[in-house]
Amino acid sequence: MAVVASAPGKVLMTGGYLVLERPNAGIVLSTNARFYAIVKPLYEEIKPESWAWGWADVKLTSPQMARETMYKLSLKNLKLQSVSSSESRNPFVEHAVEYAIAAAHATFDNDKKDILQKLLLKGLDITILGCNEFYSYRNQIEMRGLPLTPQSLASLPPFTSITFNAEDSIGENRKPEVAKTGLGSSAAMTTAVVASLLHYIGVVNLSSFSEDQSHGRKDDRDLDMVHVIAQTAHCISQGKVGSGFDVSSAVYGSQRYVRFSPEVLSSAQNAGMATPLTEVIDDVLKAKWDHERTKFSLPPLMTLLLGEPGSGGSSTPSMVGAVKKWQKSDPQNSLETWRKLSEGNSALEMHLNTLCKLAERNYNVYECVINYCSLLPAEKWLERANEPSQAEIVRELLGARDAMLGIRYYMRKMGEAAGIPIEPESQTHLLDTTMNMEGVLLAGVPGAGGFDAVFAVTLGASSENVTKTWSSLNVLAMLVTEDPRGVSLEVNDPRAKEITAAVSSIQLL
Numbered sequence: 001m002a003v004v005a006s007a008p009g010k011v012l013m014t015g016g017y018l019v020l021e022r023p024n025a026g027i028v029l030s031t032n033a034r035f036y037a038i039v040k041p042l043y044e045e046i047k048p049e050s051w052a053w054g055w056a057d058v059k060l061t062s063p064q065m066a067r068e069t070m071y072k073l074s075l076k077n078l079k080l081q082s083v084s085s086s087e088s089r090n091p092f093v094e095h096a097v098e099y100a101i102a103a104a105h106a107t108f109d110n111d112k113k114d115i116l117q118k119l120l121l122k123g124l125d126i127t128i129l130g131c132n133e134f135y136s137y138r139n140q141i142e143m144r145g146l147p148l149t150p151q152s153l154a155s156l157p158p159f160t161s162i163t164f165n166a167e168d169s170i171g172e173n174r175k176p177e178v179a180k181t182g183l184g185s186s187a188a189m190t191t192a193v194v195a196s197l198l199h200y201i202g203v204v205n206l207s208s209f210s211e212d213q214s215h216g217r218k219d220d221r222d223l224d225m226v227h228v229i230a231q232t233a234h235c236i237s238q239g240k241v242g243s244g245f246d247v248s249s250a251v252y253g254s255q256r257y258v259r260f261s262p263e264v265l266s267s268a269q270n271a272g273m274a275t276p277l278t279e280v281i282d283d284v285l286k287a288k289w290d291h292e293r294t295k296f297s298l299p300p301l302m303t304l305l306l307g308e309p310g311s312g313g314s315s316t317p318s319m320v321g322a323v324k325k326w327q328k329s330d331p332q333n334s335l336e337t338w339r340k341l342s343e344g345n346s347a348l349e350m351h352l353n354t355l356c357k358l359a360e361r362n363y364n365v366y367e368c369v370i371n372y373c374s375l376l377p378a379e380k381w382l383e384r385a386n387e388p389s390q391a392e393i394v395r396e397l398l399g400a401r402d403a404m405l406g407i408r409y410y411m412r413k414m415g416e417a418a419g420i421p422i423e424p425e426s427q428t429h430l431l432d433t434t435m436n437m438e439g440v441l442l443a444g445v446p447g448a449g450g451f452d453a454v455f456a457v458t459l460g461a462s463s464e465n466v467t468k469t470w471s472s473l474n475v476l477a478m479l480v481t482e483d484p485r486g487v488s489l490e491v492n493d494p495r496a497k498e499i500t501a502a503v504s505s506i507q508l509l
């Protein structure tokens with residue numbers, strides 16, 4: 001029957017660029033924006049001619065891109081061949097399918113391989129769906145004459161069609177193919193496809209990673225398999241080995257992340273056309289995956305907000321290229337800037353962790369401080385503390401703010417030196433204004449920076465006012481919140497659930 005799995009999008013709060021090099025850490029928050037993959041057989045019965053030819057049919061549907069692609073999967077070498085036009089191809093999903101099936105071959109005994117063969121001969125029908133939050137709908141909202149508010153976003157049907165950026169604006173340093181918000185759609189998409197397929201063919205059992213059973217999980221071995229296959233597929237499809245924080249958070253959820261050594265992927269990168277895929281995946285599975293993942297979540301009563309200033313996103317690979325070029329051309333200054341950034345990242349992490357501990361130690365005092373700070377601008381926070389335990393919490397809040405200001409300063413510096421807009425002036429203005437609003441702890445450009453959505457962390461109930469002020473500043477507050485869950489097995493096709501949710505949210509407006 002149909003298997004539906006989902007994986008979340010992310011916000012890299014600290015560690016942009018630095019996380020590309022071990023042992024620098026990045027703090028990544030996973031979000032409620034999820035990518036879904038639905039896998040089911042194409043045919044009820046095995047088609048007799050498939051037996052003879054050793055090919056299985058694979059159909060990939062992306063309703064939001066109005067794309068439907070047919071492939072033939074060779075059961076001999078496990079490679080996919082498209083029988084549709086080349087522009088509708090999706091390398092992320094193609095690699096996800098090939099590697100997931102190769103993982104089965106690398107781990108199954110002969111009996112299981114026979115069962116797999118029969119299952120594949122029924123064909124694979126794969127549908128991929130990304131939540132609206134992954135994509136920019138500003139243009140549609142403006143065109144429909146709706147206000148730039150989260151309520152307007154909520155009125156869009158779930159899994160709305162994606163806007164493509166104009167062709168003449170795509171390319172180096174400019175805009176990506178689709179108008180995206182920067183939540184990591186390709187990583188979440190690849191992970192969701194790998195998870196649903198590995199579960200469908202029986203390589204993993206994700207039943208304990210469904211929403212209602214997520215407390216009783218025993219170990220992460222099945223997730224580790226999803227991670228290795230999704231990470232390999234994502235890197236090979238992108239043609240580059242990034243830090244992998246986006247795939248890691250798509251698999252495991254919010255975390256503090258230190259990257260894997262790129263060598264673990266060398267056999268996949270160096271594989272020639274003739275290298276058997278099973279061999280490649282066997283090597284990758286046996287490689288020494290040395291990434292580190294530690295639990296991380298925002299302290300209580302803090303809310304992650306994302307605001308879309310409206311320029312259709314930035315192209316990350318070209319920004320990474322520029323930073324690497326600058327590191328080579330000016331090793332001394334770049335090292336110094338990275339050192340400062342690394343200090344700022346550690347300081348922010350430390351203050352947030354301390355705040356979690358203080359909340360645990362005395363929740364009442366913590367709640368009281370957060371509530372009064374949520375009504376005041378930061379410079380008034382300490383004035384209001386009337387006992388040492390309150391002042392202790394405020395000092396941590398102010399420490400987190402200062403660390404963020406330092407991070408922003410050095411990120412801007414790095415952008416200027418590398419000649420790329422990591423925190424462009426328009427974003428600086430928006431972030432400064434946001435950080436001066438009542439109840440805002442911090443704000444910044446996530447990940448690689450640029451013109452993607454900005455993030456803010458707000459205290460208590462202040463997020464509502466921030467959202468309103470953003471709207472008056474022409475910034476669209478997105479319907480994104482932190483959700484620490486990683487991969488999840490879903491009970492239903494999300495379109496059924498989303499319709500119910502959309503109807504109730506319209507009734508609320």
Ligand SMILES: Nc1ncnc2c1ncn2[C@@H]1O[C@H](COP(=O)(O)OP(=O)(O)O)[C@@H](O)[C@H]1O
Nearest residue numbers: 062064065130177178180182183184185186187
């Ligand atoms: N719903 C979708 N259907 C098919 N492909 C998608 C979908 N969403 C995203 N993609 C693919 O992912 C790419 C965007 O990935 P990427 O550039 O990594 O952006 P992001 O920052 O969101 O990860 C798109 O160009 C497209 O190829």
Ligand SMILES: C[C@@](O)(CCOP(=O)(O)OP(=O)(O)O)CC(=O)O
Nearest residue numbers: 016017182184242243244316447448
């Ligand atoms: C520069 C980076 O460290 C962070 C990029 O983070 P983003 O969150 O901006 O990523 P995209 O989803 O690709 O836009 C590169 C990396 O870590 O791989």
